[in-house]
Amino acid sequence: MNRVIGYTRVSTEEQGRSGLGLDAQRAAIEAHATAKGWEVVWLTDEGKSAKSLDRPALQTALSTLKRGQAEAIVVAKLDRLSRSMQDFSSLFARAKKEHWSLIAIDLGVDTTTATGKLVANVMGSVAEWEREIIGERTSAALKAAQARGIKVGRPRALSRDAETRLYELRAHGLSFAKVATQLNAERVETAHGGTWHASTVARILNRAA
Known part of the structure; x- marks a missing residue:
């Protein structure tokens, strides 16, 4: 790998904190790359949260990797890339499909090595477990509502995948507005093909509550 x-x-909140600055991250990556003999192309997102993968520099990085113009993405800390196990799992799956590597120096995740692949697979399994647990809790809540005589259903034409993703995001503590923003960023279709709004999310959740 070259x-x-x-x-x-x-x-925005982290810009002034020690240990999380851009200089510290860059120094860690440079040291690792120098030891490996890698050429580094730098991409930075400033003032961007890790709650979503929809960040300008990250999207540029993913496009570059897909085109084969780089062989790996390297981060000093995994949370610089994502704080969501599900997002990490999707990135790992994408890396395998598109034949590039993912390296997080702090956790020793390096999918160019057998050990790194094992760690990434374990994290992916945890993400899958988390999705299943959320699904079980959602199902139990709906059944409990039905047992109380409450009519439970989803808006007509809303796909099962869209509904599941909405409940997953809400279960992670996101507000109605942030759930809507994330669904729009992921291009999840509404029941009628429009744009997600906080009111739309609230209406769907209230029907099951």
Whole structure:
């Protein structure tokens, strides 16, 4: 492997905190790349949260990797890339499909190695378990509502995948507005093909509550 993307990120709140600055992240990546003999292409998202993968520099990195113009994305800390196990799992699956590697220095996740692949697979399994647990809790809540005589249903034409993703995001503590923003970012279709709004999310959840 010769050419990698060094990805750094700070949110607005983190920009002034020690240990999370861009310089510290870059220094860690540079040291690792120098030891490996890699050429680094730098991409940075400033003032961006890790709650979503919809970040300009990260999307550029993913496009670059897909085109084969770099062989890996390297981060100093995994949370610079994502704080969601599900997002990490989707990135890992994408990396395998598109034949590039993912390296998080702090956790020793390096999918160019057998051990790194094992760690990534374990994290992916945890993400899958988390999705199943959320699904079981959602199902139990709906059955309990039905047992109380409450009519439970989803808006006509809303896909099962869309409904499941909405409940997953809400279960992670996101507000109605943030759930809507994430669904729009992921291009999840509404029942009628429009744009998600906080009121739309609230209406669907209230029908099951």
